[in-house]
Amino acid sequence: MKIATWNVNGIRARGAQVEQWLDAERPDVLCLQEIKASPEQVPMTLAARDDYWTCWHGSGGYSGVALLVHRDLAGAECSAAHPAFDFEHRVASVTRGDLEILSVYVPNGGKDLAAKMQFLQDLGNHVSEAHRDGRRVIVCGDLNVALTDLDLHPKERKPNAIGQRPDERALLQRVIDLGLTDVHRALHPADEGLFTWWAPWRNLRQRNIGWRIDYVLATASIGVTATSAVCQREFGTSDHAPLVVEFQ
Numbered sequence: 001m002k003i004a005t006w007n008v009n010g011i012r013a014r015g016a017q018v019e020q021w022l023d024a025e026r027p028d029v030l031c032l033q034e035i036k037a038s039p040e041q042v043p044m045t046l047a048a049r050d051d052y053w054t055c056w057h058g059s060g061g062y063s064g065v066a067l068l069v070h071r072d073l074a075g076a077e078c079s080a081a082h083p084a085f086d087f088e089h090r091v092a093s094v095t096r097g098d099l100e101i102l103s104v105y106v107p108n109g110g111k112d113l114a115a116k117m118q119f120l121q122d123l124g125n126h127v128s129e130a131h132r133d134g135r136r137v138i139v140c141g142d143l144n145v146a147l148t149d150l151d152l153h154p155k156e157r158k159p160n161a162i163g164q165r166p167d168e169r170a171l172l173q174r175v176i177d178l179g180l181t182d183v184h185r186a187l188h189p190a191d192e193g194l195f196t197w198w199a200p201w202r203n204l205r206q207r208n209i210g211w212r213i214d215y216v217l218a219t220a221s222i223g224v225t226a227t228s229a230v231c232q233r234e235f236g237t238s239d240h241a242p243l244v245v246e247f248q
Contacts, residue, residue: 031103085122181223
């Protein structure tokens, strides 16, 4: 199974790039964040593809997430759900058998840190409940926290900056400690250049001066089967890169 996640920073601006990427990669599941569009505003050639079941969860020029599930996996019956803690169109999930896949866009926290902290707490509670009920989960998305200093270029390390505060890191670590594997870090434990977001100035992306704030977190029994985890820094014009994970 190939699963990918990508904060596209506007599906109307990058619909053609998403289509190009889908045609090349053919993932089983693609999770998108920050689509900044209502379902009616999604480019028709992308929304009407017959090879993917889609869920577009947004309301205009802010936030929003999406799920695209290949028809071979989606089958005849596929529907999206939105947990109770969803707000501002930040969570969509799909369940196949005992596996729940979530596309998640955690608030940045710059304007409302308390809301971000509550969201991370609630995400952890959701994972805990899923495991208690016998469901496996894969959480994909822009979680807006650099978990450790290794997830920041040395020039970007700023103690107590939003996104790298100890309390934010502790909440994200709590989510992982509920039985999830941070797949990219598990496969690349010492990679000092593994970043997923770059501020859009001073050629930071080209120089790879960035943050790792996008993740694929999988129930440990799934995470251990991961065979590859790639960040495609060279693709697209979003300030985030697509992440691709392949599981046995």
